[in-house]
Amino acid sequence: APAPAVTVIGLGPMGHAMAAAYLEHGYAVTVWNRTPARADDLVARGAHRAATPAQALEANPLTVLSLTDYDALDAVLEQAAHADLTGRTLANLTSDTPARARAAAARLAERGAAHITGGVQVPPPLIATPGATAYYSGPPEAVEAHRAALEVLTEVDYLGADPGLAALYYQIGMDMFWTALVGYVHAQAVARANGISAADFLPHARKTLDMGYFLDFYAPRIDAAHHVGDVDRITMGAASMAHVADTAAEAGVDTALPQAVLAAFSRAVEQGRGADSLTRLIDVLGAAD
Ligand code: NDP
Structure with a gap:
């Protein structure tokens, strides 16, 4: 079977730890970060560097996003306004309000994409260690389809279909x-x-x-x-x-x-x-x- 694959967008301390964990678990990892140099060591360890957010999102069925806030998410999605997101899932582990999570999920649904909201409960060094957990909410079928990939990072504490719940x-x-x-x-x-x-x-x-x-x-x-x-x-x-x-x-x-x-x-x-x-x-x- 081909290696499982995932895209990680946002390589601050948290996203970088997540991309590194996927590499360690044998995933084919595509990365994009606004400041490209933060991806250099991941690329040296086998990650593929996408040239644009659109290429990153189109590279894999699942993209994990770890950004400062939803203003950053909007900035990234604006650069990918013409990307084909049909059937894709965005697991957004970015912190912001429940209202912004619900709005982002609705906008992505219009583009045919599923938005899973996540809230990571551990600091970057504890990603992919036993006992690490994150809140999740959003479409249950999207969470189930990508559960294995999500569980590389943390246990999945699934709260329900409302995309605002995990943020709340x-x-x-x-x-x-x-x-x-x-x-x-x-x-x-x-x-x-x-x-x-x-x-x-x-x-x-x-x-x-x-x-x-x-x-x-x-x-x-x-x-x-x-x-x-x-x-x-x-x-x-x-x-x-x-x-x-x-x-x-x-x-x-x-x-x-x-x-x-x-x-x-x-x-x-x-x-x-x-x-x-x-x-x-x-x-x-x-x-x-
Ligand atoms: P940082 O704020 O340090 O990382 C932010 C990432 O967002 C960077 O990749 C940065 O890119 C990117 N970014 C910010 N603004 C923009 C923008 N306008 N356009 C494109 N990219 C942008 O956060 P962390 O990595 O520490 O955390 C990420 C998320 O995880 C946050 O929502 C945080 O609340 C949450 N979290 C963090 C924990 C922690 O201990 N660090 C613990 C639990 C949750 P660039 O490199 O170019 O600046």
Whole structure:
């Protein structure tokens, strides 16, 4: 049988890791990247360099895209406006909003192509390693037809036919991820300003960010709208955040991040919710039931 084949468009850290994984798994790989030099080492290892996005998309039934955002996707597809995409599948592992994923899927459907939305849950070094997963949504028959190729990269966590779903779950996850990770960097800045190295604080950081207990404790309370302040009160949270901000300020570290959390707590207090649990913030932040 001929080698399985795939095209990869977008060779940033993520797309490059994906193309390399396909080469390692014996795929015939066609690549295209706006900055051609990022493909050089892949070409040296046997990848075929497409001259244009159109040639890249026409080279194989399946194209994996890994771009910064859907503006980049639009720029690439504009250059391939006259490519024949009939019957082709684009597995788009580019981050953007659910609305943009749905719009892209609709536009590609008009051109006879299937759009699978993906959201990769691991960093580039963990592509094609056990336990790596990605959210997927879109036409189930397209996902099934290309499952083997997708599973070279990660496990397939298929959420349903709506092309927005994978983007939605991905962005909800990133909402937590970036806030927590920038919180970690902020905390390490306060540590460093006090002469504590990141390595020295690391074991303490791991304990604090091991938050499974809190996620489990609060989820049923959020769903039940049970915001009673029996274990934590917003007034306590507000006082605590002020201590965090003051400690950062004393260390000469920027306080915008703790101030943003403090502002949410303060708004809840102003609305007479100071005696409630922090889960009351779900109303204060404006989530409709
Ligand atoms: P980068 O933003 O570093 O890579 C971007 C790729 O998009 C490059 O190939 C770049 O081309 C291309 N690109 C950007 N703008 C345009 C444009 N206007 N026209 C054509 N090509 C363009 O991202 P990563 O590789 O790190 O990630 C890719 C996707 O994967 C992102 O959506 C990201 O959110 C997601 N992701 C990334 C993770 C990570 O840890 N890196 C983890 C999980 C998901 P050029 O080389 O010419 O600049």
